Amino acid sequence: MSETPLVRVRGLSVEYRSRSGAVPALREVDLLLEPGDLLGVVGESGSGKSTLSNALRRLLPRSCRVTSGSVEIGGVDVAGLDPSGLRALRRDVLGFIPQDPIGSLDPTLRIGRQLRLALRPLGRPGDREALAGLLRGVRIREPERVLRLYPHEISGGMAQRVAIALAMAREPRVLIADEPTAALDAQVREEVLDLMVRLIAGSGAALVWVSHDLRAVRRWCTRVMVMREGEVVEAGPTEDVFGRPAHPYTRRLLEALAMTPAGGERENA
Ligand SMILES: Nc1ncnc2c1ncn2[C@@H]1O[C@H](COP(=O)(O)OP(=O)(O)OP(=O)(O)O)[C@@H](O)[C@H]1O
Ligand SMILES: [Mg+2]
Numbered sequence: 001m002s003e004t005p006l007v008r009v010r011g012l013s014v015e016y017r018s019r020s021g022a023v024p025a026l027r028e029v030d031l032l033l034e035p036g037d038l039l040g041v042v043g044e045s046g047s048g049k050s051t052l053s054n055a056l057r058r059l060l061p062r063s064c065r066v067t068s069g070s071v072e073i074g075g076v077d078v079a080g081l082d083p084s085g086l087r088a089l090r091r092d093v094l095g096f097i098p099q100d101p102i103g104s105l106d107p108t109l110r111i112g113r114q115l116r117l118a119l120r121p122l123g124r125p126g127d128r129e130a131l132a133g134l135l136r137g138v139r140i141r142e143p144e145r146v147l148r149l150y151p152h153e154i155s156g157g158m159a160q161r162v163a164i165a166l167a168m169a170r171e172p173r174v175l176i177a178d179e180p181t182a183a184l185d186a187q188v189r190e191e192v193l194d195l196m197v198r199l200i201a202g203s204g205a206a207l208v209w210v211s212h213d214l215r216a217v218r219r220w221c222t223r224v225m226v227m228r229e230g231e232v233v234e235a236g237p238t239e240d241v242f243g244r245p246a247h248p249y250t251r252r253l254l255e256a257l258a259m260t261p262a263g264g265e266r267e268n269a
Contacts, residue, residue, distance in 0.1 A: 004075035006206050007033035007056065007174060012069035013230075014051060014060065025051040027230040028069070033174070033223075038197060038207045040217030040238070042253070043227030049210040052227070053178050056208065057094055058086060073174065091121065095172030095205075097180040097196065101159035105151040111135075111162055112147030118166050138165045138195060157188035161195065168199050175200050178210040193220060214257050218242050226250045 009031035015022040026048045033039060041049045054060050055071055058078045071078045073093055081089060090096075098104040106114055115134060116126035124130070128147065135143035138161040151159060160180060167175060177196065181189040197220045200207045211217050217224060217238070224241040226234040226249065234247045245251045 003034075005032050005072075006035055006037075006074060007031060007208075008070075008072040008075075009052075009056070010070050010072075012052075012055060012071060013067045014055060014064055015067055016061075016064050018063065022065075025064070025230050026055065029227075029230075029232055031225065031232075031235075033206045033208070035173070035204050035206055036201070037223050038201065038221045039209065039223045039225060040221035041208060041210045041225045041227065042212070042214055042217055043233075044253075045212075046229075047227040048230040049227055050178055051230075053176050053208060053210050056174070056176060057090060057096065091170065093173050095167035095170055095175040097160070097163050097167050097175065097177040099179045099182050101156060101163045101180075101183065102151050102154075104163060105159060107151050109150070110147065111149055111151070111154065115147070115162075115166065115169075119169060122170060124169065134165045134169060135162070137168070138162070138199075139191075140165075155188075156183050157185075157192060160184060160192050164192070164196055164199065168203070171203065172205055174206045174208065176208045179212065180209070182212075189216075214242075214253060226253065 009029055012026050012029040013024070014026045015024045029052060041052065043049055051060070051064070056073070058071070058081070066079070073089060078089065112128070112131050115131045119126045128144070131147055132143035135146055140146055140158060140161055146154065146158065154162070180196065181192050184192060193216055197207065209217070209221065221238050224235065224238050225232055226241065226247065228249050234241055234245065234250045241250060242254065245254060
């Protein structure tokens, strides 16, 4: 394939340094993403999922060191970007949906003002009608009322919709979401995931979605990456990974959810 992939991670290894020594967090991770790919990144706690999603945004903490490999977004090696290139990457190419939507909003500003401030550097109109339209796009009813509210006055599900609206307003080519619904209850979670995936799929961007929820990943993702102790133990199209898991670890994960290929429950997606 001669086309430049949207995301190409090659042999990426990183470690955190601590008083007790170096803790490897990613080991020789490879990843290729094309526009339209919806990737679910799964694996037990501490397997390196967040480290990978932060590495894509070049947002690893100082205590973390890349020991080998590279991350290219749209053919550009992120390690070589200067501060303005990095800002442009995060503003124009990558979108991010945080785990804690309310915590990611400024508690001192009304929702409308936060949206306006976010749109300004993009040269997008920030009048009331445009802002209300943004909220309607994430299926918020009574958008005019919500624009006047402060973050503590809205629910977690509503805040996550606002976060999705903010991320999508930038028309990202890659949306990264690290456990975006961990703070939401089950029904709201479904609605928010459905919304996120529809908007991303409709835009042709790629999604990197870190999740503990294998059922949701099976339902919505086109590709899956299974991580364990910093390694990718299995990756491929969703139906292959869930239907014919090659690695014992993936089988155990699926069995834990009673989602084994033989006789496991199926989603009525
Ligand atoms: N800031 C840090 N300092 C030291 N070690 C860290 C730091 N952040 C993560 N680690 C270690 O790196 C490894 C990978 O952590 P990471 O947070 O990427 O896992 P995760 O898959 O996102 O886990 P979870 O599902 O709990 O969010 C773990 O061993 C973790 O303890
Ligand atoms: Mg994590």
